[in-house]
Amino acid sequence: MNFDKIIDRRGTHSTKWDMMDKLYGVSPDSGIAMWVADMDFHPPQAVQDALQKALDHGIYGYFGDDSAYRAAICWWMENRHDWQVDPAHIFSTHGLVNAVGLCLQTWTQPGDGVVLFTPVYHAFARTIHAAGRRVVECPLALMDGRYEMDFAAADAQMTGAERMLILCSPHNPGGRVWTAEELRGVADFCARHDLLLVSDEIHHDLVMPGYRHTPMPLAAPEIQERLVMLTAASKTFNLAGTHCGNVIIPDENLRRQFATTLAALGISPNSFGLHAVTAAYSPQGAEWVDALCAYLDTNRKLFDDGINAIPGLRSMPLEATYLAWVDFADTGMDVAEFTARVEREAQIAANHGPTFGTGGTSFLRFNLGAPRSVIEDAVVRLQRAFSDLQ
Numbered sequence: 001m002n003f004d005k006i007i008d009r010r011g012t013h014s015t016k017w018d019m020m021d022k023l024y025g026v027s028p029d030s031g032i033a034m035w036v037a038d039m040d041f042h043p044p045q046a047v048q049d050a051l052q053k054a055l056d057h058g059i060y061g062y063f064g065d066d067s068a069y070r071a072a073i074c075w076w077m078e079n080r081h082d083w084q085v086d087p088a089h090i091f092s093t094h095g096l097v098n099a100v101g102l103c104l105q106t107w108t109q110p111g112d113g114v115v116l117f118t119p120v121y122h123a124f125a126r127t128i129h130a131a132g133r134r135v136v137e138c139p140l141a142l143m144d145g146r147y148e149m150d151f152a153a154a155d156a157q158m159t160g161a162e163r164m165l166i167l168c169s170p171h172n173p174g175g176r177v178w179t180a181e182e183l184r185g186v187a188d189f190c191a192r193h194d195l196l197l198v199s200d201e202i203h204h205d206l207v208m209p210g211y212r213h214t215p216m217p218l219a220a221p222e223i224q225e226r227l228v229m230l231t232a233a234s235k236t237f238n239l240a241g242t243h244c245g246n247v248i249i250p251d252e253n254l255r256r257q258f259a260t261t262l263a264a265l266g267i268s269p270n271s272f273g274l275h276a277v278t279a280a281y282s283p284q285g286a287e288w289v290d291a292l293c294a295y296l297d298t299n300r301k302l303f304d305d306g307i308n309a310i311p312g313l314r315s316m317p318l319e320a321t322y323l324a325w326v327d328f329a330d331t332g333m334d335v336a337e338f339t340a341r342v343e344r345e346a347q348i349a350a351n352h353g354p355t356f357g358t359g360g361t362s363f364l365r366f367n368l369g370a371p372r373s374v375i376e377d378a379v380v381r382l383q384r385a386f387s388d389l390q
Contacts, residue, residue, distance in 0.1 A: 001288055003041055003295045004371050009033075016367075020349040031347035032370075032378050037172070037323060039238045039369030043280065044288040047237060050279035051272060063271035066092075069278045073246060076281035077231075080205065080289075083215045091247040091258060092269035095240070096202050096230045097123045099247050100166065103198050103228055104131045106261040107254075113162035115195065117149060118357030121172045124200075125357060128166075136162055137358045140174070146317060147174040149182055151189050158193045165195045170203045170213060170320035173356055173365045177211040177319040180219040187220035196254075198228045202245075205236040205289055207320045208297050217250060224250040228258075235321075236289060237280040238369075244273025296322050299368045299375045306379030311389045313382075322369040326350075329362035331389060339364065346381035 009017045010028045016036035020026045024035070042048070054060075070087035077083040093099040100123070108114065110132035116124055118137045125135045138154040140147040167186055170177045178186075190197045199216040207213050217224055229248040234240040249255045261267075279285070300318045307315040307324070312331035315324050328338040335354065342348050342364060353363030368375060 001044075001291045003292065004373070005042075006371055006373070007040055007042065009040060024343050024349040026343055026347050026349040031349060032374060032381070033349050034367045034370070034378060035349045035351045035365070037235065037321075037367060037369075038240045039322065039367075040371065040374070041238055041292070041369065043237045043239060043276070044285050046279040046282055046284040046288075047239070047276050050275045054272065054275050060271065063269065063274055066269075066274060069274045072278045072281035073231075076285075077215070080286065081213065081215050081218075083218055085248055086250075089248050089250055089255065091249070091255075091262060092274070093245045093247055093262075093267065094243040094270070095234065096200055096232050096245040097127060098243070099230050099245050100124060100127050100198065100200070101131065102247070102258070102261055102265075102267070103164070103166075103196075104128065104133055105265075106258050107196050108133055108163045111161075112164070113159070115154070115158075115162050115165040116357060117154075117167070119173060119353065119360035119363070120166075120168050120356060121200070122351075122355040122357070124166050124168075134161075135357075139358045142359070145314065147171060147176050149178075149185060151185055154189060155192070160193075162193060162195060164198060165190055166198045166200060167216075169199055169201050169216065170207065172203060172321055173323050173325040173351070173353075173360075173363070174316055175318040175321050175323065175325060177207060177213055180214045183214060183216055183219035187216070187223040190223065190226060196226050196228065197223060198230065200230040202230065202232050202235050203321045204231065206293060206296065206322060208293065208300065208318060211319045213320065225254075227251070228254060233277045233280045237276070237285065239273070239276050239280065242273035242276050243270055244277055295372075296368060299370075299372060300324070302372065303366070303368055303375055303379060306383060310383055310386045313386065318368075322367060324366040324368055326364050326366060327362055328364065331386070335361060341385040342382065345385040346378075348378055348381060 016033045074085045077085045113134045113136040115136045141150040204213045232245040304315045314327045351365035353360035
């Protein structure tokens with residue numbers, strides 16, 4: 001578990017490193033990639049060993065019995081989250097953005113409203129628009145530097161044409177770990193407005209010390225007849241390229257409807273993803289995640305201390321994920337100016353806040369899932385780029 005090791009990802013078809021020059025004007029030779037939400041770490045050795053075993057066998061045919069894969073998911077959810085999952089309730093998709101698209105196809109029609117608490121993960125809105133549905137943005141309230149849900153304002157926005165709410169729990173990009181009380185509030189909101197709740201909990205393992213994630217079925221058991229859970233090992237273990245996500249559906253009617261969509265589209269999982277996830281969801285994987293979260297927590301503290309020392313910049317307190325959400329509003333600069341300083345002067349590629357929807361205009365998102373020396377370098381570059389404010 002050497003998270004300090006520098007791994008050169010340039011020239012490996014890495015979106016994060018090989019696309020940042022084209023998209024941000026930041027050279028991978030002199031710049032730092034802090035945008036795409038994958039980490040610059042190797043996964044646990046158990047994952048490497050499982051994939052090596054498959055390579056050594058050398059036959060890449062259709063994957064049959066997936067009982068070990070399902071059992072590993074159930075073991076992980078029970079041991080890490082106190083959530084008992086029936087293996088028969090699990091569907092596999094090509095990642096969770098694919099899962100969102102499948103949910104939209106199954107339970108909404110073109111023109112239907114889909115509710116998002118914004119700012120939120122940008123792929124939600126992109127997928128909703130591509131499916132011909134309407135994004136209904138319900139802005140989160142920024143209270144004392146952290147996000148809270150404003151259910152009264154959201155209630156006032158509902159017209160009756162909304163069919164689904166997609167929740168990000170823990171929240172990306174704000175890093176909030178929603179409390180059980182807040183999650184029950186979401187469940188009540190969905191019940192009041194007859195919304196299907198799709199709860200994307202992909203970051204649920206990456207929680208900072210002092211916080212605990214609550215799966216939606218435990219926070220609000222009564223909502224399971226309108227609940228679809230999205231989970232994956234991809235963020236936890238840096239396996240995004242395997243495109244292997246889980247859709248877990250407690251309700252029998254919803255399961256039957258979702259299964260029909262998968263059958264109609266011929267969806268089946270990638271065997272390498274199944275091997276990787278089965279190996280990751282294990283005691284060895286749990287030990288690795290514990291070490292990872294401790295490492296990310298130190299990265300978080302280092303980054304926040306450095307950023308918050310720059311007048312006008314504020315890094316939102318991170319309760320979960322490895323994604324720092326930095327507010328530049330108090331610099332008095334417009335979006336173009338502070339973004340140019342980050343990209344041209346600091347040579348850092350970070351996600352642009354406006355892509356996350358209403359409430360994101362004055363922000364940039366920085367990926368802290370990298371060796372500590374990279375985070376230290378990023379802080380120095382940002383302090384230099386905004387040195388005239390100090």
